[in-house]
Amino acid sequence: MAEDRGGRFRDAASAVTLLPMPRGDLFPEIGPFQTGYLPLSGGHMMYWEQVGNPQGRPALFLHGGPGAGAGAVHRRFFDPDFWRIVIFDQRGAGRSRPLGAVEQNTTDDLVDDIETLRRHLAVERWLLFGGSWGSTLALAYAQAVPQRVAGLVLRGVFLGRPAEVDWFLHGLRAVFPDAHANFASFLPEAERGDLLGGYLRRLTDPDPSVHMPAARAWSIYEGSCSTLLPSPDTVNSFAQDRSALGLARIEAHYFANALFLPPEGLLGRMERIARVPAEIVQGRYDMICPPCTAFDLAAAWPAARLTVVPDAGHSALEPGIRRALVSAVERFRHGR
Numbered sequence: 001m002a003e004d005r006g007g008r009f010r011d012a013a014s015a016v017t018l019l020p021m022p023r024g025d026l027f028p029e030i031g032p033f034q035t036g037y038l039p040l041s042g043g044h045m046m047y048w049e050q051v052g053n054p055q056g057r058p059a060l061f062l063h064g065g066p067g068a069g070a071g072a073v074h075r076r077f078f079d080p081d082f083w084r085i086v087i088f089d090q091r092g093a094g095r096s097r098p099l100g101a102v103e104q105n106t107t108d109d110l111v112d113d114i115e116t117l118r119r120h121l122a123v124e125r126w127l128l129f130g131g132s133w134g135s136t137l138a139l140a141y142a143q144a145v146p147q148r149v150a151g152l153v154l155r156g157v158f159l160g161r162p163a164e165v166d167w168f169l170h171g172l173r174a175v176f177p178d179a180h181a182n183f184a185s186f187l188p189e190a191e192r193g194d195l196l197g198g199y200l201r202r203l204t205d206p207d208p209s210v211h212m213p214a215a216r217a218w219s220i221y222e223g224s225c226s227t228l229l230p231s232p233d234t235v236n237s238f239a240q241d242r243s244a245l246g247l248a249r250i251e252a253h254y255f256a257n258a259l260f261l262p263p264e265g266l267l268g269r270m271e272r273i274a275r276v277p278a279e280i281v282q283g284r285y286d287m288i289c290p291p292c293t294a295f296d297l298a299a300a301w302p303a304a305r306l307t308v309v310p311d312a313g314h315s316a317l318e319p320g321i322r323r324a325l326v327s328a329v330e331r332f333r334h335g336r
Contacts, residue, residue, distance in 0.1 A: 033051065040091065043098075047097075048087065051085040052079075052081070052084055060114070062130030063130075064132035065090070070094055079333065091105045099246055106260040107137065107140050114141050125149065133158055135156065136159065139266045140261070142272075151276060155325055159266050160258070168288065172288075182217070196252060196256060200252045204249065211245070211249065223237065227318060279336075280294050280297065280298055281328055282309065284312065285311075
């Protein structure tokens, strides 16, 4: 794969050497200059923060899951001297309240929440940055209000199609049979014919002694399959009670409802953003969101450029992925 500036696809080596890279790939640790909570519909309360240059060009970070929440490391994909970085936790996730709430929690609700936040912060247009489910939400938002989007940086593309959900629940067994066996064997044998239903019943049970073990089992499964090489630190971060509950419960809720996407899917609405520029970064060995999905998206998007990282899986923090993401953001800074 080797078409460059004017082409549709690029190899990762060219993508990460176009511009000088910050030391350690990511920018240094930084705290927010402003934080807050924003009331939303349905009794939800959104946590948000701003980082970097208050007068800088706005960029919005969209976390994965759904339900995973954002962390301090996500601030570090952006040069804080140039970007005004906005980060928030989606309904039911992270520091937003109530944790794990699935009532009035749909893709349309999240799109409305982003617009509520944009108006609250008086942002006219912003760059969207999202991976995995964050790429799904970025696309849904951009298609809803393309006039508010200056561009998109997407990673580990997930379009929410039935085959992609089925791959996560069942197909991963072909590559991670041990992780999948642990995931499936959490349920009684009689329930293993409907993994999603069995987990969803437990995850939505109000009793913590029922929903927390299920949340940990679901999240450990996802964490175990997220990196090219085994990463105990990644698995441990997924297994933490607070992150596990938001991720597993909300993810299962969205999976059971076809991700609350339109019948034609996101690819059926690409004409709305055909001219919006995008950088797509995809790990060659991404097992959570296999590369075929990123290729399908790039093929339907004239203004998008796809970079495949040859030695990476799904995680945004894999070395090649994070270098390619920082480089993609820098290209938007310099006009691509």
